[in-house]
Every structure is written in C-alpha cells, then in structure tokens.
Amino acid sequence: MPRYRTIPRRVLMGVLGATAAITLTACGGVKTTSSGGGDGEYPTGNIEFSVGASAGGSTDLITRALAQGIGKELGVSAPVINKPGANGALNAKELQAAKPDGYKIAVQNASLFTITPLTVSPEEATKIEDFDVITGISRDDYVMATSAESGYKSIDDLKKAGKTIRYGTTGVGTGAQLASALTFKSAGIESTAVPFDGGAPALTALLGNQVDVSTMQIGEGIENIKAGKLVPLAVFSAERIPYLPDVKTAKEQGYEVQVTQYRFLTAPKGTPENVKTRLLDAAKKTFATPEYKQFNEQNSLTPMEISPEEVLKALQSDTATYKEQLNEFGISLTG
Amino acid sequence: MDISPILNGFGVVLEPTNLLYCLVGVIIGMLIGVLPGLGPGATIAILLPITYGIDPVSAIIMLAGIFYGAQYGGTITSVLLRLPGEASSVVTVFDGFALARQGRAGTALGIAAIGSFVGGTVSIIGLTVLAPVVAGFALDFGPPEYAALGILGVLLVSAIGNGNRLKAVIAACVGLLIATVGRDTFTGAERFTFDSLNLAEGIDFIPIAMGLFGLSEILYNIEERHNQVHSPAKVGNVWPSRKDLGQAKGAIGRGSLIGFLLGVLPGGGAVLSSLAAYAVEKRRAKQPERFGRGAVEGVAAPETANNAAATSSFIPLLTLGIPANATMALIFGALLIQGIQPGPQLVTEHPDVFWGVINSMYIGNILLLIMSIPMVGVFVRILRVRPAILAPITVLITLLGAYTVRNQVYDIFLVIGFGVLGYLMKKFGFEPGPLVLAFVLGSMIESSARQSLLIFGGDPAGFLTRPISGTVLAVVVIVAAWPLIRKALPRKKPAAVPGDSDRVEEKTP
Structure with a gap:
C-alpha cells in the first residue's frame, strides 16, 4: 500500500x-x-x-x-x-x-x-x-441563467411572469444563494430556493427544466450558454465580465446586487x-x-x-x- | 449517422503513443483500484500536472483509463479481503467473498473480469450509438425521480439480504440514521455533529465500508480462530468453468443493460445499478437462497453493471458538460486545462477528443481483460498467505486507505469504531450490507425528496403525477406488496416454504 x-x-x-x-x-x-x-x-x-x-x-x-x-x-x-x-x-x-x-x-x-x-x-x-x-x-463570478425554452431574457421578464420562480442554487451559504435571494427580494419576485449540492446538479436541474432559473459559477454554465441551451439573465459583478460580454449585470438592470x-x-x-x-x-x-x-x-x-x-x-x-x-x-x- | 469521425477516432487511438497512454492509464487504474481509499479521483488529481505537457487526446485517454481500470481493480479486494473500495462494489462482496472462502476466488475474479469486459463493451457501443438520445433521458430525471429511485433502492436492499428480514430492516434504518449526520444542506442546521467540525460534512462512505466489512471480518476471524484450527483458505481453480460461465451468462447480459441505463444518471447511478442487477438476479433465480453464499451470478451481475455504469457516466460529461461524479469532475478539469470545454458542442468542435476517448475505451477494456487473466492467478495467491500475516497487513491497508480520503486521522478512528460495530453486528446476526447501502441511498432520498417538495410548492401529489417518478413509485408498491400478493394467489405450497428458507439462513454465520 x-x-x-x-x-x-x-x-x-x-x-x-x-x-x-x-x-x-x-x-x-x-x-x-x-x-x-x-x-x-x-x-x-x-x-x-x-x-x-x-x-x-x-x-x-x-x-x-x-x-x-x-x-x-x-x-x-x-x-x-x-x-x-x-x-x-x-x-x-x-x-x-x-x-x-x-x-x-x-x-x-x-x-x-x-x-x-x-x-x-x-x-x-x-x-x-x-x-x-x-x-x-x-x-x-456568478451568472443567473434559465433554459432556452423558458423564453425569459432578463430579470424583468421573470417579474412579468407573475408566478413563483423556483431557483436552483449551489447550496446554503453560497454566493449563488445570496445573489439570487437578494435579486428576487429586491425585485419583488415571489421565489423559492432549491438548494443543490454544488454546481453540477444545479446545472442538471436547470437543463432538465426542473427549476426555472439557476445561479452558478460562470465556468460551470458557460459551455451550455455558448451552445444556446441556456440563456444568461444577469451577472453579479460590478462590471460586465469579459467571458460573457453581452450579459448585463444586475446593477445595469436596476438591482443593487453585487456578489462575487x-x-x-x-x-x-x-x-x-x-x-x-x-x-x-x-x-x-x-x-x-x-x-x-x-x-x-x-x-x-x-x-x-x-x-x-x-x-x-x-x-x-x-x-x-x-x-x-x-x-x-x-x-x-x-x- | 456519419461514421467517418468514429473511424477517425480509431485512427487516433491506434497511434502508438495513444496506445501507450491507454495502457499506462489502465495499469495505474487497476493498481489503485486494488487499494481501498485511494480512488481514481485522488490519483487523477495527483497526475493532473503531468498531463499539462501532453497532447489533449492522449491525456484524456490516460485519465479515462485510470477511471475504468480502477473499476476492475476494485473487485479484487472486494472478493479476496472483503474490502469494497467504492459504494458500487459493496454488493459484489456478498457472493464474491463467499466464493473466495470456498476456494473459488479464481472463479469469482474470472467471472468479474469477463462481466466487466462485456458490461464495459456493451456500454461503449451504447455510448457510440445512443449518447445524444440517452443524454436527454438523463435530464428527465429530476429530484422527484431520484427520490423515487432511492426508495426503490432501499426496498431492494432489504430484499438482497440473506438473513432475517427484520434484522436487515433494522440495519438499513441505522444506515439511514447515519446518513443524516452532518450539516443540513438546506438550512445549515447541525445534525448529530456534537459541535465537531469533523462531522459537519457528514460521514464518508469509505470509513463505514472499511470498518463494517474489512475490519469487522478480521476481528471476527480472530475470535473464530481461538475456537477452531483455521487453515489458510484453499485456493482451487483459477479460471471459471464452462458451467460457471453458463450460469453467469444471463446475469452479465442483464447487468450490462441495467448498468448502461442507470449509469447515465449523474449521482448514485453506479450504486443503484449494481444493487438493481443483483436484486434482479436473485428474484429470477430458482434457488434464491444460494445468493450470499457464493452464487456466481451474484458476482457477475453487480460487477457487469458497475462497469457498464462507469462507462456510461461519460455520457453526461461528453454531451452535456455535467460531471456525474467526483472523478468525472476531475476529468472535466483536465479537459479545461487542455483548452477543451466539455459540453454540447464537444462532438462537433473536437471530434478527435470525443471519439478518441470513446474508442480508447474499447481498446482499454480489451487490455484490461488480457491483463486480468494472469493477474487473477497472482492475486488469488494472496489467500495462501497465513492469516497471522495477512490480517495485520489488511488492517494497515484499511487504515491507510481511510486516511488518504481526507487526510484526517479522525477517519482512522471512524474505521475502528465501525469495525467494532460491524463485529458486534455479526455476533448478533446482523448483516452490514443493508446498513451501508441504506446509508448511501439515505442522503440521496432525503435531499431529492426535499428538493422535490420545494419544486412542487409543498404538494406531495407531484411525485405521483410525473410520469417517471409515478411509474417508479408504482414499481415500489408492487415490489413491497409482492410477498403478500404471492401468498394470496396460488396457495399451492403451504407455509413450509418461508419457514424452510428461514431455517437454512440461520445456519450461516
């Protein structure tokens, strides 16, 4: 041995x-x-x-x-x-x-x-x-994403949906949970957190439409975003992120949420x-x-x-x- | 489908350097598979820097070889020393170790090698032909489906035990209880941690399995030897006979299919597949009481299934970019380091990597089979070592193995604790199998069920209205009620049957 x-x-x-x-x-x-x-x-x-x-x-x-x-x-x-x-x-x-x-x-x-x-x-x-x-x-950094079929493009779209949004996080006490909770609360969106044990299951649940949105680390979601299977809704940094230059920050969308x-x-x-x-x-x-x-x-x-x-x-x-x-x-x- | 990229993939694999990396990978994998504790994950992590300098395809071929090579190696300790290195080989222990005690270790290892080869190969063919289709199937499995599968698994656990049903259920309940230890992943509440940070993340599978199976067996044997002269286990045939192969044939076929399908599911797929394959064989058998006492099918089914599952667990990684287990996460990391992002676009962007890896598995499996044949003879000789020497070495391997998982001395004490528990269980006629398997499934059921309820907004009816989870739960009801149904239906054989089998079972220690 x-x-x-x-x-x-x-x-x-x-x-x-x-x-x-x-x-x-x-x-x-x-x-x-x-x-x-x-x-x-x-x-x-x-x-x-x-x-x-x-x-x-x-x-x-x-x-x-x-x-x-x-x-x-x-x-x-x-x-x-x-x-x-x-x-x-x-x-x-x-x-x-x-x-x-x-x-x-x-x-x-x-x-x-x-x-x-x-x-x-x-x-x-x-x-x-x-x-x-x-x-x-x-x-x-963290990105909040939804599946391509959901039709949501921004945080405001979630607000307009007028239903309880179920969101996957990478666990309790993670930045993913904090960023999502702050966003939904400050936007006045009814929501339920579904904690998963890390990024991979949160991503799986999102791809399988088990949850409406998931927040995860960019590296975990970027390939599915590039492939068009996931639509990014927001990033939570102070400025846009070079890896996802077209994705607006939460701040740009009017929500004072910065978690990294x-x-x-x-x-x-x-x-x-x-x-x-x-x-x-x-x-x-x-x-x-x-x-x-x-x-x-x-x-x-x-x-x-x-x-x-x-x-x-x-x-x-x-x-x-x-x-x-x-x-x-x-x-x-x-x- | 266009077949030329597949053929090109074979071209890539057959390059001498890639063949060499494949060989190196499977050899390392087989060796570390023999060592409980030091799993493929840790090994790949250690070897990761070496892969920086080599070609991406070669690197991944080698790392994949380590992964499935370890599945072959893991059987050896399960059969010879009763040390399951991974949750998916716990089931192999039941009949594998029993065969070894009868001097038929060679049969068990030979059957396992053949089963692994067939299971692996069937699964690669499935991967080649069906990968994109099956990947979609994996996504249909959400938390409710996992919860239902987990419940089915626990039910199967009580069915595979060979002793007293009630005792199996009690052991399974203890396993479920142990699974609750640790910080609750939903609320962060501490459960049974007694303010110890060591317990905050719960208890790992390895110390439990090492203690309950490996260490307890040694403790029990020491006592046995005081009562009777114990000769070193006789080592008979080295290769399974034609009859054994005939017996295992069906089990290998069904195990391949079950393993391939369940292996696609990220998370518990491999464990469930070995469990399901074993349970299916036991149900089908004309004399189910042979199981647990050295039934060849009892080794063939789970070993075939867990190898098939190991192979199909590449599907979510290569087609969806989802690592199905910790080892896959490392291979994911290794691909990233090489500048390749696994995901839906992998097959079009890097066909050489995609098909190179898949096709290398055909070769790797053949290499493993060829290596296993002489190795079986070598490893079986371990049993000729006198218990006075073998036992302390096994203890050392066990403790070191447990230590390497988290590099914590604490885990060594856990193994000893569970070893004593396992010894006491054996003395009072409880089997460790149900406890360990229920433990593995327990956390899956709990978190999936709670996630499901959050998704359903608190309405448990959702479990029944979703087609897959509803079907699985219906199967659960049928399996649970089966003894009653059977009793109610023919009434031809009176009560003698259950009474008889109970009597036989109590005779074995």
Whole structure:
C-alpha cells in the first residue's frame, strides 16, 4: 500500500524537482536580496498547499495551478493535500493551528469569511484575523441563467411572469444563494430556493427544466450558454465580465446586487515578513506566466491579484454589505 | 449517422503513443483500484500536472483509463479481503467473498473480469450509438425521480439480504440514521455533529465500508480462530468453468443493460445499478437462497453493471458538460486545462477528443481483460498467505486507505469504531450490507425528496403525477406488496416454504 501510494507522487516530485532545479539556478541570484537577512534561506523544504475541498473543484484546480508555479519558482516541491470538510472550515482550523513558517499555506475562499458566518454559529465562523493574507488570486463570478425554452431574457421578464420562480442554487451559504435571494427580494419576485449540492446538479436541474432559473459559477454554465441551451439573465459583478460580454449585470438592470467569489493565498498568523515576501514574489511570477494566464481563461476566472490590504478591505466591505442587505430585505439564508 | 469521425477516432487511438497512454492509464487504474481509499479521483488529481505537457487526446485517454481500470481493480479486494473500495462494489462482496472462502476466488475474479469486459463493451457501443438520445433521458430525471429511485433502492436492499428480514430492516434504518449526520444542506442546521467540525460534512462512505466489512471480518476471524484450527483458505481453480460461465451468462447480459441505463444518471447511478442487477438476479433465480453464499451470478451481475455504469457516466460529461461524479469532475478539469470545454458542442468542435476517448475505451477494456487473466492467478495467491500475516497487513491497508480520503486521522478512528460495530453486528446476526447501502441511498432520498417538495410548492401529489417518478413509485408498491400478493394467489405450497428458507439462513454465520 504505501509503496503504490507514493509512486505517482514521487514521480511527480522528480519531475517538478528536475524542472525546479533548473529554474532555481536561473533566478536564484536575483532573489537572494529580498530575504532581508533572515535566518537561513526560505524555503529549504517542501511547501504544503492544503485545500479545504475535494479534488476537482475550482479551489482545488486553482491551488494546483498556483502550487505548481510557486514550487517551480522557489525550487521546492509543493504537494497539494485535499482536506475537505465543513465548507473549508476544517482546513482553515488546521491551517490556523499550524506553525507560521511558510511551509503550510492554503488558498481560501472569500465566501468562507463573508457568507458562511451568516449561516453558522459565531464560534464556528472562520475569521480572517487568524491568518496572514499573502496575495489575492482571482475572481470567480456568478451568472443567473434559465433554459432556452423558458423564453425569459432578463430579470424583468421573470417579474412579468407573475408566478413563483423556483431557483436552483449551489447550496446554503453560497454566493449563488445570496445573489439570487437578494435579486428576487429586491425585485419583488415571489421565489423559492432549491438548494443543490454544488454546481453540477444545479446545472442538471436547470437543463432538465426542473427549476426555472439557476445561479452558478460562470465556468460551470458557460459551455451550455455558448451552445444556446441556456440563456444568461444577469451577472453579479460590478462590471460586465469579459467571458460573457453581452450579459448585463444586475446593477445595469436596476438591482443593487453585487456578489462575487474570490480567492486568496493565506498562511498562519505570524508568518515572518521575509517568508511572505518570497511567497508573494513567487506568486507574482506565476501569475505572469502564459500557462497560468491561459488557465484563468479556460476556467473563466478573472485575475484579482491584489495586495493583502485590498483583500482585507474587500472582505470587510462585502461582509458589511451582505449583512446590511439581508437585514434590509429580511432574508435568512438558512430559511 | 456519419461514421467517418468514429473511424477517425480509431485512427487516433491506434497511434502508438495513444496506445501507450491507454495502457499506462489502465495499469495505474487497476493498481489503485486494488487499494481501498485511494480512488481514481485522488490519483487523477495527483497526475493532473503531468498531463499539462501532453497532447489533449492522449491525456484524456490516460485519465479515462485510470477511471475504468480502477473499476476492475476494485473487485479484487472486494472478493479476496472483503474490502469494497467504492459504494458500487459493496454488493459484489456478498457472493464474491463467499466464493473466495470456498476456494473459488479464481472463479469469482474470472467471472468479474469477463462481466466487466462485456458490461464495459456493451456500454461503449451504447455510448457510440445512443449518447445524444440517452443524454436527454438523463435530464428527465429530476429530484422527484431520484427520490423515487432511492426508495426503490432501499426496498431492494432489504430484499438482497440473506438473513432475517427484520434484522436487515433494522440495519438499513441505522444506515439511514447515519446518513443524516452532518450539516443540513438546506438550512445549515447541525445534525448529530456534537459541535465537531469533523462531522459537519457528514460521514464518508469509505470509513463505514472499511470498518463494517474489512475490519469487522478480521476481528471476527480472530475470535473464530481461538475456537477452531483455521487453515489458510484453499485456493482451487483459477479460471471459471464452462458451467460457471453458463450460469453467469444471463446475469452479465442483464447487468450490462441495467448498468448502461442507470449509469447515465449523474449521482448514485453506479450504486443503484449494481444493487438493481443483483436484486434482479436473485428474484429470477430458482434457488434464491444460494445468493450470499457464493452464487456466481451474484458476482457477475453487480460487477457487469458497475462497469457498464462507469462507462456510461461519460455520457453526461461528453454531451452535456455535467460531471456525474467526483472523478468525472476531475476529468472535466483536465479537459479545461487542455483548452477543451466539455459540453454540447464537444462532438462537433473536437471530434478527435470525443471519439478518441470513446474508442480508447474499447481498446482499454480489451487490455484490461488480457491483463486480468494472469493477474487473477497472482492475486488469488494472496489467500495462501497465513492469516497471522495477512490480517495485520489488511488492517494497515484499511487504515491507510481511510486516511488518504481526507487526510484526517479522525477517519482512522471512524474505521475502528465501525469495525467494532460491524463485529458486534455479526455476533448478533446482523448483516452490514443493508446498513451501508441504506446509508448511501439515505442522503440521496432525503435531499431529492426535499428538493422535490420545494419544486412542487409543498404538494406531495407531484411525485405521483410525473410520469417517471409515478411509474417508479408504482414499481415500489408492487415490489413491497409482492410477498403478500404471492401468498394470496396460488396457495399451492403451504407455509413450509418461508419457514424452510428461514431455517437454512440461520445456519450461516
């Protein structure tokens, strides 16, 4: 058993190690200055990226793309370990307790800090203050869509339908649920939420006309939108999204709803400055590679490579806005 | 239909590099399939970066090979060590392990390999010819249909048990109860989590199956060995006889069909198909009491069905862009990385990928069959290892396997807990099968039923008025009432029949 298990990983490390050794010699000289007289040169060992979700989801794929780049830049292996559970809270708790030495880091979702706290007890809520943010990564926007047969083209069409709209979401405490609930409430549309376990079943139910509309991440619906099987009604970003340039934002249609998912790289609180700088440099170099840019495009992700301060500010203002809007419209996400 | 893209697809597959990737994929798949816990999903995730550098078609051919290769491998531990690696091979354990104990492990593995090959191949032919038609059929299945199917599944669970009906129902109820553990996906309410974040997402299938089947068997055997001298299991024939094949023929045919059809349904399709195939065979059998004690059909039916289902689960991905399970989600991700978006346009935009993948499965299945024949002989020898050595190794595999799913030590304790539960169940004459299967179906029934009611606006009549769910529910009623109907109808054989079979059943441990 242990033999089989390590084989693929060992092969992988070998491959990564070999390429990494070459890149290290190439860029090592440039970067030694940034370590600022710390004790020893970070990193000397593997950097473990943990993911609070199962393999295959957006967070997992982003982590893998980033880990590969950062590992290559820093000349070490960067194994990705999946620790799914409690929407990522389990992984967050573990990361929080890990030694702040830069050898255990994780990509985390904004929704865990902005939306999940609205659905769980205060003790269980994960707080961003317990982590050091290294950099923002990318935005993963939501689109509300309906099936081509329904005939709806905009949010106003739903309003005119004059019936209870049944909408699929990707689960309780997700941005998809929040965005839809806010839209329907502020538009005064009678609606019932039907939560599904993730994007794939929500998409299936929509294609099969089991629900009237579904809100999901753009990457999940884009191919069916392009094929004309789904009609997009709105996106929930501040501005239109380059992947769906013809789709109006909710704001353009007169509804003040902005909900977005974004991800950022975190380390345990108290990680030394020089370590954070090294990681940030490596992340920036990764962001600039053509492979990574291509990865973003293929997954319909919008780069959001902002500073830690900006990430914190965005989290704070989103949390405040969501809370305020939910209160204003008297919406409870846990229905 | 235009046949040239299909033929071109064969051209793509027969390129030496693609053949090689196909071979590598199925070998890796078979090896990891043998290891419970480390499933195809985790393996594909680990190998994903390697695929960046290779041609899209080759990459997907290899990843698909890992997926269906693992289905072959998974049978081996189910039969030899009573360790089902996936929910869809739980049913195989009943007769597979019984055959192994009778020294007929080779028969079981051989039949499983042949059944898997036939099931896989039938399903690929179905995929080639019917993919777009069947994809539409999958979309007709909404939450109400899944709820009805799930209920039918639970009913079948109680039918496949071999012991006391009442005890099977009790075990199934415990399984349903365990399925409710975790944060409620509709309201976010905590259920039986005792403030533990580890329980927030519910309990995974792997620790339950590993504990109830694998570990409990070992615990029970240790006790048995104190009472009697236990010789290493004898290993008889390596290949199924002509008679075995004749017996399994019908089961393989029906299993292929059931597997292909149910496999198209995203979510529980594979589990339901293995369950349904087994139940159908048991119903049809002249001596249903053979099932659970080493009936060849009892291995052939579910193994054929789960392989057919694994293959047809590519249909929603390739034609609708819907990943049917976690492994499909990874293959979806791998395609995206290669710049290919799976969905309705795949067949026209990237015919080489579409047909290349499908046609590679024909080749992959042949490769797997060829590999399985010598492998059966090798694996069967595992049983010659003395229990004193085999048992600790099995425990180690079990615990490591459970750990690799979420990389949590917590899951190891879960396996031990369920191992003790399984041991106690065995002592008191309860079977673990109904518990595990009800557990798998429980969450599907609950969430589908609640989604349905939301869709219906709270009116349960909707279940009956929708054609498919209505039909399935009618079948449920017929199956449930069948014993009564049968009793009421002929009255030729008096009460001796049920009484007799009950007596036989109690003799087996």
